[in-house]
Amino acid sequence: MPARKQPRSVAREIALLSLSQVKGKAEKLEKLELDQLMLAAVRTLSGEINDILEAAASEVTRAEDKLLKSETQAISLQSARTMAQDSLDLTRKAINRLGHVVELPEFLQLTKQSEVRTYAIDLIGTVRRRHEEIQNIVSDSLVDWQYHRLPRIDRDILRIAVTEIMFLDVPYKVAINEAVELAKRYSDEDGHRFINGVLRRITDKVRSHEKIEP
Structure with a gap:
């Protein structure tokens, strides 16, 4: 049984995983039930699992081909x-x-489901409504990267964190820490460091702007 998580932490995770699956205008999100969001999240994870396993199978096939073609060559064996x-x-x-996939339903049983649904919908809806603003904020803080070339999961983690910081009055440290934890869970090995760096630059700019406000 997974440890108890705060409703907003579970909501962030569900919002992250269902963001690409939930279609339609932001105004229609209020009609979504929690089980619909969960289904979207599970579909995202299931699709990723299939893609990863296909890539793994491809690597096995390539390795077998190398061994069959050149069993005595050290370079081929190492490859x-x-x-x-x-x-x-x-x-x-x-x-x-x-x-x-297995943990998500258990997390829901250990937290307040109404709070999870409300906050997940707030996140998804705000990301949709403020799409251009969020994209510009992230783009302006990228170094040697383009927004549209980011891995989808990294882009969505950044979108959710920026939404919380800029539009939902979540403290910087909380939003960044939660984003880093999501990246450790769903991004690649260096994803959490990349996301931490981008969000630090964003918050530095926000703080600098706040200081010069009259």
Whole structure:
């Protein structure tokens, strides 16, 4: 059984995972029930698991081909070992995602579901309504990256964090810490450091602007 989580932490996770699945205008989100958001979140995770396992299977096939074509060449053997290791790493990642699928319903049972639904809808709705503003804020704080080239999960984590900081009056530290935890859970190995850096630059700009306000 997973540890108890705060309603907003669960809501952030559900909002992150269902953001790409929930369609329609922001005004229609109020009609969504929590189980619909959960279904969207699970579909996102299931799709990622399938993609990861397909990539793992591809690496195994490539490794096998290397071994069959050149069993006596050291370079080919080392290359095959690397591919096999990549496959194992991808498989572990898929297993972790599967664990998240199982945990989400349990988290809901351990928290106040009405609060989860309300805040998740607030997050998704604000991200939709303020899309251009959020994109500009993130883009202005990227170094050697373009907004549309970011991995989808990193982009959505940043969008949710910026939404909280700029439009939902969530304290900077809370929004950044929660975003970093989501990145550790769903992004790649360096994702949480990248997201932390971008959000630090954003909040530095916000604080600087606040200081010069009359």
